[in-house]
Amino acid sequence: MKILIVEDEHALYESIFDYFTGEGNICEHAADFNTASEKIQLYSYDCILLDLGLPGGEGLDLLSQLKKSNKKDGVLIISARHSLDDRLSGLDLGADDYLVKPFHLSELKARVTAIVRRKNFDGDNVIKFNEINVDVSAMNITVNNNPVTLTKKEFDLFVYFLSNKNKVVTKNAMAEHLWGDEMDLSDDFDFLYTHVKNLKKKLGEAGAKDYVKSVYGIGYKFTEA
């Protein structure tokens, strides 16, 4: 994936950069409006992470520019503004998703991966991971061509793990991903344990290796090693 991070907060940009780099991902950075505008005009990206409040201009204007020049780059707005107007106008202008700060890097990665997947594989939305095949649009998983029946939550969880391969993902982040932060469930991980346990069990029964490791008691890591 080729990603442009438009973010004026250097510390935040660094974290995103570190998290995304690797696995063939290339990240570029623009810290102000003009740099971002230039890069957007010159190059194409799989996904642009767009902060709304930028030095030198409004992030939404960048979005309009992009859409005017008919570019197909995916756009994920990351903003501290929880304002509905911004969310709606952002999505109206053609942004693919909207993430409110503060967010978990794993959530960001999952959403970016989803956007890029949608952009790149029109219709045929299949992820392969060793013996496991995931058809995201049909919500099917097969292990060595054996179908595995998962609940919606388990499926979401698995796709989330796949998007964050080799990363430690916290339980908070996973709970927020599955239930949203409104339900105030993020301090209660009983559900999460159950879902992870069921997921591992179902995949194991279908013949998949156990890729999901518990880490330091605060999260999980989906890894081959």
Next chain:
Amino acid sequence: MKLSTRYNRVNILTSSIILIITGIIYYFFIHLILTNKLDKDLAVEEDEIRQYTRTYQKLPLPASYLDQQVSYRELPGNTNDIREFSYTTYLNQEENDREPGRSLVTTVHLKGKNIQVTITKSRVESEDLVRVILLITLGVTLILLVSLFLINRFVLNRLWMPFYSTLKRMKSFEVTKIGEVSQDLTEIDEFIELNQSVNAMADRVKQDYRELKSFTDNASHEMMTPLAVINSKLDSLLQTESFTAQQGALLEDIYQATGRLARLHQSLLLLAKIENNLITDAQELDFKDLVESKVRQFQELFERDGLTVEVRLSNKTVIMSRYLADIVLNNLFSNAVRHNLRDGRIVIALSKTALVISNTGKNVNDTGRLFDRFSKSPESEGMGLGLAITKQVCNLYGYHINYEQMNGMHQFSIFFDPES
């Protein structure tokens, strides 16, 4: 009461009273003046009779003049002289008609005899005059009242037109919309001033609104950014080295606190936004549908605590922001779950008039501060903002939220139309 009605009422009432009183006074004065004039005429006649008697030593002929009759009567010797005016009747011989009259009874001395003289004059003319004057007065009064009424009715209403149109615009004024409150052209100074003041006020309000909005946005932005940095750095930190379980526990605590801080902050911003009416995406919502999907969303939680959920919903649409409706339902549902007993019960009832959510739970002392910010029971894990936000949302849409304990159930009711 409308201003014109009120004004009309006072105006017409006062005018009527004043005109009636004037009429009465007028009547009496004219009556008095005319009677005085008659009396003077009678006195002149009396004088003439006296002079005639003195000069000729005999009574003049009791001839009748125009509208005047004189009669004599001899009185017994030693009666006192009298002289008095009185209202009598006057016999009109020509028309053989009794008319109101005024007579003067007086005494003249002739050759040692006392003779009573009665001079009577017809009052018919003066009475006619008075009547005509009275009629004219009444007529003028009536015409005046009618024209006053018509003026008030039509001219006043037309005069006040700019006021009503300004009022209408003020009513439909929305702080989020652009455009002036009133641009109606009027030549009345007061209304021009009113329009100017209203426009100035609207501008000020809009200015304040913009400032508030940008402040809220900025505050949110400024505080969320460091939080986002902390969160992302924690995520990065987690990827670096192996941690011991103890370090893991510490990290988890930091995560929790950061998450809590973010949620707390978002809740406070949300409260401020609702209070300042900054959430404007009100739309027609199928509330039944909303509640049903919320029940599905909470299904896992219900099952975890072994709660029995009774749902009785009838169709209901509301006009409100979907976002806020979702928040309200989330808060009420989480509340019903969080403060429930193991294997307890939740009843969710939606009718045309109210949404009622009741749940079993421990007895609590209702301190009346349930809907206050940061008020929560000691064992609650929440932030104490959920109900405050819920209440605020209800206020925004004119709903009424009520809490009561009934038969061991805690019951929250939202009345959509508290007036009825």
